[in-house]
Each structure stands twice: as C-alpha cells, then as structure tokens.
Amino acid sequence: GIQVEQSPPDLILQEGANSTLRCNFSDSVNNLQWFHQNPWGQLINLFYIPSGTKQNGRLSATTVATERYSLLYISSSQTTDSGVYFCAVEGRGVFGNEKLTFGTGTRLTIIP
C-alpha cells in the first residue's frame, strides 16, 4: 500500500515563529488532507489539497503531486496551534475504495 512519511516528528517553537511541516508519499494520490488534532483529541480538517496551493489565514499548504510531497506552513505561531498535525492520502485505487492512509504525525508545541 501507499506509504506516508511526515517530518519532523516533533517541533518546539516560540510563539510568533514560523514553521514548515512536510509530508512525503510513495505513490500517486487522488486525495491529500492535512488535519490538526487538538489536545482534546478532535481531528480538525485543515486542507483538502491533492495538488496546488491553498491558504487559510496564517496557514497555507502546497502539494507538488508530481514530486509526491506536500508542505504545511504555519506563520506567526500561536499557543492554540499546538497539537499533532497529520497528513493523510488516498491512493489511486478502485472506485468506491477511497480510504485514507495517515502519516504518524508531527507534534507541534508552541511555547508562550
């Protein structure tokens, strides 16, 4: 099956700093999503981005499908950005078989 690797596994930053999280995947994909899991365990959908660039406030994401990676940028970090960020991809499989494969996540800690 498709492999998903995220880096770095852990990141500790001062409030106000910028960060870049990376997701590499091993095959062509139909779907790529970035999620933020908050300290209460809720999984929040940040971006649906199988290709191209999207921005939402201080967050933006870029997926280069031909090179099989995606980047999540967080600017001017705030303590509420802390949590685990997951990348998940859906491989180009059989129709009706749209399952996501998750990376193991990047744990981001923002220090005041």
Added chain:
Amino acid sequence: DVKVTQSSRYLVKRTGEKVFLECVQDMDHENMFWYRQDPGLGLRLIYFSYDVKMKEKGDIPEGYSVSREKKERFSLILESASTNQTSMYLCASSLLGGFQPQHFGDGTRLSIL
C-alpha cells in the same frame, strides 16, 4: 457544515464484553469509515463502507465487525473486548467517487479493563 457524531466521548468496558460504538452523519454521505489511533502509530483503518449493508476490511479488521443498516449510521462492534483494543476510535464520512475530503467525528476514547 458536515456533522459526524459519535455516541460516546469516553467509554469504559470490561474484558469479554460486547461493545458497540455508534457513528451518525447528517450529510447523506455514501462512505463511512472507522479508524483507531494509538501513540506512535497514527490512525489506522479498521473497516469502511461505501453503501448500506456493504463493508470492506481496512488494514486492521481483526477482532472487529461493523454494521451499516441505514445510510447515516455506521456501527463498530467489538465482539469480545480485549485490553489491546483500548484506544481512541474515530469515525469519518465522505461522498463517494474519490477527490472528496473525509470529515471526522470527535472520537471515542475506549478503555478495556
């Protein structure tokens, strides 16, 4: 906005019990999914369904079964709970056809004693 609701936020059960985790979505999505999340392992797919009464095994189906009698509801069943099934369980739904984002519930933290 899509709403995926899981019946319990926290659940404690005993070894050998039959456990039901319920998930309901309100957006007429064809696809529904059950994942479990464990430290260091990320989220792993247990089962998914793309239609009523249809089910497909995910990556770790052993020890679990599912039921989809109505389009909006997808149940995960632990036939005889064991301590290694202590985990966070997340339900998701999406439209059929690929190129569709998945939407997640808030999760159920299940402890098997």
